[in-house]
Amino acid sequence: MSASVGLGRVLEPAGVLPQAAWRLDARPEIAADEVRIAVERLNLDAASFRQLATKHGGDGDAVRAEVLEIVGTRGKMHNPVTGSGGMLIGVVEEVGAESPLGLKPGDRVATLVSLTLTPLRITDGLAGWDGRSEQVPARGTAILFGRSVAAVLPDDLAPELALAVFDVCGAPALTDRVVREYETPVTVAVLGGAGKSGSLSLAAARGAGARTVAVVVDDREAQIVRNAGLADAVAVADARDPVAVSRAVAGALGGPATVTVVCVDVPGCEHGAILATAAGGTVIFFSMATSFPAAALGAEGLAADVTMLIGNGYLPGHAEFAVDLLRRVPAVRRLFEARVAGH
DSSP: OOTTGGGEEEEEEEETTTTTSSSEEOOOOOOOOOOEEEEEOOOOOOOHHHHHHHHHHOOOOHHHHHHHHHHHHSSSSSOOTTOEEEEEEEEEEEOTOOOOOOOTOOOOOEEOOOOGOOOOOOTTTTTTTSSSEEEEEEEEEEOOOOOOOOOOTTSOOOOHHHHHHHHHTTTHHHHHHHHOOOOOOOOEEEEETTTTHHHHHHHHHHHHHHHHEESSHHHHHHHHHHHHHHHHEEEEEOTTOOHHHHHHHHHSSSSEEEEEHHHHHHSSHHHHHHEEEEEEEEEEEOOOOOOOHHHHHHHHHTOOOOOOEEEEOOTTTHHHHHHHHEEEEEEEHHHHHHHHTTT
């Protein structure tokens, strides 16, 4: 059991799981149930990248230096401020004889577990990255445990595009599951509907039969969603303003949403999501900027009878579900391709 979840990689503090550890052993030699990946590209999660970029005023060199410092110090990409990391793609180099993951040397894979628990070494100084995008060309090694999750990259998608989809594939899968648990009609509000997880969640909700509203921060994002035709309605509101969000959702849907999905990568969006959700409804938090105390105490203070779920990024079949959405919904694919291209 200890090897399968990576306890042998924990350097400090002893006795915790790799995600909770301050520092991991990222040496490339593998145990019998581990897999070593030759890293090609990291994808920093949106909350972590935003925090780093804001801290350094958009100075890419400073962002790159801090990412290198975090990985060098901690043996993993685990942002100490946001507590989040991201994921990566690479090629399988070596597979332990007891690995249960079904991978083989030469497989090009995306890791579907967070960089916050993945032992990682960077060997190229991130020389190919300008520090100005979430996707990070990189060379080095990463280790997967027996309980890790990885997916072989699909042949019909560019690696950068597949990485962007896999990074948020838990969001649409859980949205689909929750929407289908309600009797129709179901209404869904997605805060941050123009982003990666938001656009996929909108597509998933629609596919499950819901009427949707995308809540976005400004007119530029509103136009992106309208042009894509991803939502039945689009509303502009600051997700950190509870009253504005509640009014925007009610105005678009004719009342509060049955399900509210939070895909905004800034803190302070908990109360708006709760206030915008109907009694008996569900709020799904997919942002790594979510505060559990703010959500729990906010719901209590508002006497809100809502179920609150923390999207953990994993459901069985979640990667295949997200890739299938990308293939079936051209508007989603165009949004992702533009995001990857930096547009």
